[in-house]
Amino acid sequence: MLRLEGVSYRYAGATGKSLRDVDLSLADGEVVGVVGPSEAGKSTLSLVASGLAPRAIGGTLEGRLLIDGEDVSGQPMHELAPLVGICFQNPLTQLSQVADTVFEEVAFGPLNLGIDRIEVARRVTRSVEALGIGELAERDPRRLSGGQIQLVAVCGLLAMEPRHLVLDEPTAQLDPEGKRLVSDALLSLAAKGTAMIICEHDTDLLAQVCSRIVALDAGQIALDGLTAEVLANPRLEELGVQPPAPVSLRRALDRAGLKVALPA
Amino acid sequence: MTDLSCSALRYEYPGGVRALEGVDLVISAGERVAIVGQNGSGKTTLVRHFNGLLRPTEGRVLVGNLDTQTTRIAKLAAVVGLAFQDPDRQIFSGSVEAEVAFGPRNVGLRGAELEASVREALGSVGLDGERQTNPYDLGYSRRKLLTIASVLAMRTPIVVLDEPTTGQDARGIRTIRSIVDRLAAEGRTVIAISHDMRFVSESFSRIVVMRGGRIVSDGTPADAFAEDGWPLLRSTNLEPPFAAVVGARMGLGPTPTDRAVVDALVARSSGVG
Numbered sequence: 001m002l003r004l005e006g007v008s009y010r011y012a013g014a015t016g017k018s019l020r021d022v023d024l025s026l027a028d029g030e031v032v033g034v035v036g037p038s039e040a041g042k043s044t045l046s047l048v049a050s051g052l053a054p055r056a057i058g059g060t061l062e063g064r065l066l067i068d069g070e071d072v073s074g075q076p077m078h079e080l081a082p083l084v085g086i087c088f089q090n091p092l093t094q095l096s097q098v099a100d101t102v103f104e105e106v107a108f109g110p111l112n113l114g115i116d117r118i119e120v121a122r123r124v125t126r127s128v129e130a131l132g133i134g135e136l137a138e139r140d141p142r143r144l145s146g147g148q149i150q151l152v153a154v155c156g157l158l159a160m161e162p163r164h165l166v167l168d169e170p171t172a173q174l175d176p177e178g179k180r181l182v183s184d185a186l187l188s189l190a191a192k193g194t195a196m197i198i199c200e201h202d203t204d205l206l207a208q209v210c211s212r213i214v215a216l217d218a219g220q221i222a223l224d225g226l227t228a229e230v231l232a233n234p235r236l237e238e239l240g241v242q243p244p245a246p247v248s249l250r251r252a253l254d255r256a257g258l259k260v261a262l263p264a
Numbered sequence: 265m266t267d268l269s270c271s272a273l274r275y276e277y278p279g280g281v282r283a284l285e286g287v288d289l290v291i292s293a294g295e296r297v298a299i300v301g302q303n304g305s306g307k308t309t310l311v312r313h314f315n316g317l318l319r320p321t322e323g324r325v326l327v328g329n330l331d332t333q334t335t336r337i338a339k340l341a342a343v344v345g346l347a348f349q350d351p352d353r354q355i356f357s358g359s360v361e362a363e364v365a366f367g368p369r370n371v372g373l374r375g376a377e378l379e380a381s382v383r384e385a386l387g388s389v390g391l392d393g394e395r396q397t398n399p400y401d402l403g404y405s406r407r408k409l410l411t412i413a414s415v416l417a418m419r420t421p422i423v424v425l426d427e428p429t430t431g432q433d434a435r436g437i438r439t440i441r442s443i444v445d446r447l448a449a450e451g452r453t454v455i456a457i458s459h460d461m462r463f464v465s466e467s468f469s470r471i472v473v474m475r476g477g478r479i480v481s482d483g484t485p486a487d488a489f490a491e492d493g494w495p496l497l498r499s500t501n502l503e504p505p506f507a508a509v510v511g512a513r514m515g516l517g518p519t520p521t522d523r524a525v526v527d528a529l530v531a532r533s534s535g536v537g
Contacts, residue, residue, distance in 0.1 A: 037433040038405035089404050089431070090352060143279065146349045146427070147303030147459075172430045173349070175302045175459050177501030201433055204506075242434040245462060245506030252522040258529050263513040 002026045002049065002084065002164045002195050006063035008219075009048050014059075018044040020219045022063075026164070026195040031186070033206035033227065034199040036216035037240030042199035043089055045216065046168040049197055050086035051077070067164070082113050085162030087154055087170045094153035095141055102133065102152055105141040109160040120159070127158040130185045132177070147173045154182055158189060165189070165196045171205055183209050203231055203244040215239060265293035266328040266343060266421045268314060268453065273323035275309055283309040285477035286323070293421065296444060296454045298464035300488075301474030302501035307457045308349060310474070311424045314455070315344035327422070342371040345415035349426040349457070351407040360386070360402070360410060361395040367418040385417035388443055405431045412443065423447055425456040429463050441467050461505040465489060465520035475500035485520035 003026070009019040019041050026032055034042050047053035054061045055077060064071050067083050088094050099105035103124060110120045128134050131151050136144065141152050150173045157165060167186075171179045179202070187209055190196055200206050206213060206227065213230035215223035217239050223230050230236065231244055242248070246262065253260060268291045275284040283306045291297055299307045312318040313325045316332045325332040327343055345367070348354040357363035361382060368381045386392045389409040394402065399410055408431055415423060428440045437460075444467045447454045458464050464471060464485070471488040473481040473496065481488060481496055488497075489508040497504060504520075511519025516528035 038431070038436060039403040043403065090350065092350060092352070139281070140279070143277065143281070145304045145308060151303070169431060173303070173427060173459070175501040176461075176503040177498075178303055201431065237434065240433045240435045242437060248462075249507055249510060249522045249525060252526050253529070256526045256530065258526065258533075260514075260529060262510055 001028060001066075001068050002197075003066040003069075004045075004049060004063065005066060007048060007065070008062040009044055009053055010060045011044075011053075012058035012060075018219050019048060022219075022221055024049075024197075024214060024221070024224075026197065028193045028195055029190050030212070031190050031196045031198065031210045033203075033210035033213045034197055034216060035201070035203060035206065035213060035230075035236070035239075035241045036222075040216040040239075041219040042216060043168050044219070046086060046089075046166045046197065046199055049164075050084045050166045051075075051080045052086060055080075082160070082162060084164045084166060085109075085157045085160050087157050087165070087167040089168040089172075091146075091150040091153035091173070094156065095149065097142070100140055101138050102141050102144075102155075103128070103137045105152055106156045106159050109156045113160060123159040123161065127155045127185070130158065130188075131155050131181050147175060147178060150174055151178055151182070154185070158185055161189070161192075161194070163194060165194055167196065167198045167200075169200055170198065171200070171202060179205055201242065203236075203242060203247075207231055207244045215241065265451075266453070267292050267326075268328075268344075268422060269326045270310070270313065271324050271326075273310075273313065273325060274321050275306075275313070275318060276321045277309075283477055284313075287477070287479055289472065289479060289482075291453060291455065293453055294448065294451045295470060296448050296468045297456075297470045297472060298468035299455065299457045299472045299474060300459065300461070300464060300500075300502060301480075305474040305500060306477040307474055308426055309477075311346060311426060311455065311457060314422065314424055315346050316340040317346070338370070341367070341420075342418070343420055344422040344424060345418045345420040346424040347411045347415045347426060347428065349430070351404070351411045354411045354414070355399045355407060358398060359395065360391055360397050360399055363399055363410060364414050364417045367414050371418055381417045381419055385413040388416060388446070389413045389439060405433065405436050408432065409436065409439065412440070416443070416447075420452075422453040422455070425454070427457055427459070429458060429460045437463060444468075459502075461489070461503065462507075462521075465505050465507070466523075473497065473500060473502070486518040486524075489520040490518040 004024045007022045008017050010017045096108040106124045107120050133151050210227045213227050270287050270289045273287040276282045316337045364382045429437050444454050489504045491512040507522050507525050519525045
């Protein structure tokens, strides 16, 4: 269980707060989507929920990050790593820069958790296969296409099998098949109990994987509810979030006064 | 007018990865072309040939009458502007203003003309209020818009955008769509790589589909997303836009956009009535 309790956060040197009074609680295995216009606080929320802010980047945190009911503010990063994984917005940031093959790159995280090498190899093989990048295993991760690097970054996290996972736009550069493979892999991880926060502009993807959606506006939670309800809420478009394709089409038909049933 | 053409273009990266396996493509001045295809299909490698960042291993790329194999990048830069997929690989200046001014100054703009190009470019992406801001104090989506502004400021006849809508919210996507419209209205060529099928079907008139370093289809959005083309799309990991699927299920013919679905339904009901 992961919980943000009354969280406000201000970056070092910033004048205003990037998050204000955020309460967010995830049960084990729960997948929550976070939407909002650019600079509403999605990436900041990812950094706080993963414990990197303020631990690694400074700034001022009010409120608490609780994992399984325990305040983790005093815990060092290496103890937090197996508990919460983070997938950065820019996948290049995620690469270790020390691995010469995709296989080693994906193994980097779990090896650093101190997991037995045979188990690591098993996990790497499984994750690489789940994301359909088996044929890239011997390639240099720094010399892949943007989308392939993103798959490798997500793959490394899957292999760590963290108890909780925070993903900041994990599929932004992926083709639709890549998105599907990532969605399926995340859902199967959630089925094993991993709770997840997914920050995404792609509401079609969130519609498929999340049970709940939170919308941020100017650092505060503006909407919080069941996926279908939040994604169909007209307020979302006012906030600057592109609704899923079926909702957009429905609205275009309504505006034209066309009363037709859309095929399911 | 500046046409762009690739003939029998092959490219192999150092280390032996073959990214382009023979691309023939002609883009006429003023066209709006989207390049789509699975991750790793060669889209970025292809567009990096347009401004000479990469040079053909075999074959030829012509920009107007300039052969990119033998033309200096500085000369090509005045003709083809390319905004990178990853803004953090493009941005290097300490302020938004300096970042945007770098390109046009390098192609020879000075004084009032330089200032006008910077002002206009920043205005078009909504960053006019951030001239003195350090680019890294902007979020990812605005850094991405900054890289687009930097390319617009160079006023090149050909503008190439690599995944421009990545990380953009609804407003950012609208901004980019209006930039594409304006460039096209000015007669400039706009080429974009994208995985966003809604964006490409609404903003582009020609869709080039790539798979495994080759072009596998090339046509209008209505052609690219028509039902008989879906197996080909899926073979390169793409899906037709939702509007196209709905149109096909309802027997409306090719409807690549929401607008096309509405128009087809209106036409059908007026036909019946």
